[in-house]
Amino acid sequence: MFGSHLSVAGGLHNALIEAHEKKMDCVQVFTKNQRQWKTKPLTDEQITLWQKHRKQTDIHSVVSHDSYLINLASPDPVARDKSIALFREELLRCETLDIPLLVTHPGAHMKEGEEAGLKQIIASLDEVHRDLPGLKTITCLETTAGQGTSLGWRFEHLQVILQGCHAPARLAVCLDTAHMFAAGYDMTSQKGTQAMIQELDQLVGLDQVRAIHLNDSKIERGGRVDRHEHIGHGHIAKVAFEWLLSEPAFGDIPKILETAKSPSPNGEPWDLVNLKTLRQMQKRGFKKRNEAKSQKKG
Template sequence: MPRTRAKCTAPPQEPPRFGAHMSIAGGYERAIHAAHAVGFGAVQLFTKNNNQWKAPAITDGHLARFREALEATGIGALVSHASYLINLASPDDSLWGRSIDGMVVEVERCHALGIPDLVVHPGAHMEAGEEAGMDRVAAALDRILERTEACQVTIDLETTAGQGTCLGHRFEHLGGILERVRHPRPLGICADTCHIFAAGYSLDGGEGYDETIRQLEAAVGLHRLRVWHLNDSCRDCGSRVDRHAGIGAGRMGLEPFRRLVNDPRFRHLPMILETPKGTEEGEELDAQNLRTLRQLIAT
């Protein structure tokens, strides 16, 4: 009898780990339960008040409730975002030093909570020039990494839209900073879709997406990419204005997100929504955006 050839089928891919930035008002565990209620498998949060330098101590009670919430919900991917007060590129020695101290605190708090990734904007050079700004960021990171060697936290530099003198709107800025850092501990990258688009990189459904990812790989290496921020843009490509919109509700449309959530190179990474909050027709906008993303996944 003729032999029948067994069909070769590829193993099913894990679904992307979608999440959102959630408020810690009322306790860290509130962010976890709020994310789980929407249906997210990942969470991004601040570990302290984002608008203040001071940081109250994390108590044993905080830690216990946070860990209980993680166990109860099964949330598996955690990301923190550093305070926007921090400017590692500042030419002002006082602010630069305070930013370094602030980042050390942020790293230590992430370590205590078991959060493996801390996202931070590279900073603004304040007219000192891009090269001077990149030197400043790298020197700051060396100091931070040296002071937090015992912490199991990866610092992820985020792509930016390019407002003012902010670094990070060119992938080469991030690559330049990484090349200057001397400390051996690895650093990561967080790519924000709105920021990339606003900075002038195309993310359309055709060659634009492929070319942008190629440029990102050439400048920093995709192995350094640890987090995606999924946001549509209220402004045009190249506007250099950072205004987030819901998925498919802005100038980017749905195709960039369809390409991204089905790209096998990124399916293992947390994909965090920083889209507008609120409700529409009785439903949370987070839930609407999550449903849209899930509908884009190829079956």
């Protein structure tokens, strides 16, 4: 299931229209301006338009990404309360719009140390879950590049949060290929990628992965900086994408591009070029896995 993060300029429903036009199966949106604290409540008109286009376009697999300002790990109580308030708002907007997944970056410990930061994230999530019982939307903790004091760049961090929260069923995981690579995971070969997936399975469980951000990386492996590149144009090996995209456990989950939108050299929108590349990579991955299977049998 492939899609892209699309603009909601002129109305949330415009992302659904564009996804449909570009023959995507899923889409990711910001339900509010991601760089602002303030939110305008959703109007009835917005909600009706959204629901109508959801039906018309038949795009039911929708992911929301929360605001970049939120830091659930903040050691500063004022900043943390502000973050929790906005995160609640993000969750409630998803609930209203019937968006099943909300992707969030776990948080940054601001030099308080990883352990303190992870504890703070667990406390924040528990508080939100206690205050808002019974919501359907699942929060997906995203793997990060490990820039600055960001947490979530090791699978161990996600494991600690998932195991520490009182309502683990309300949490899941979103992978980001560019982030995992920048964080140091070995996506330079098929073998490296296999080892990474195995590690993920042991620490977190592949069934916890509910969404994947598909981005190549401008930054070299272990660079700990988040810079997305078009698929096949960065430092991640093509075989790494092939293997990840053909992983059976990730079959039905939304796989979303977060790459630049400017037109590609031949004038075609980059999203369409990248989607074509991804579909080809996935096909090659399936073929490789089948060959490996029949070799084993023979």
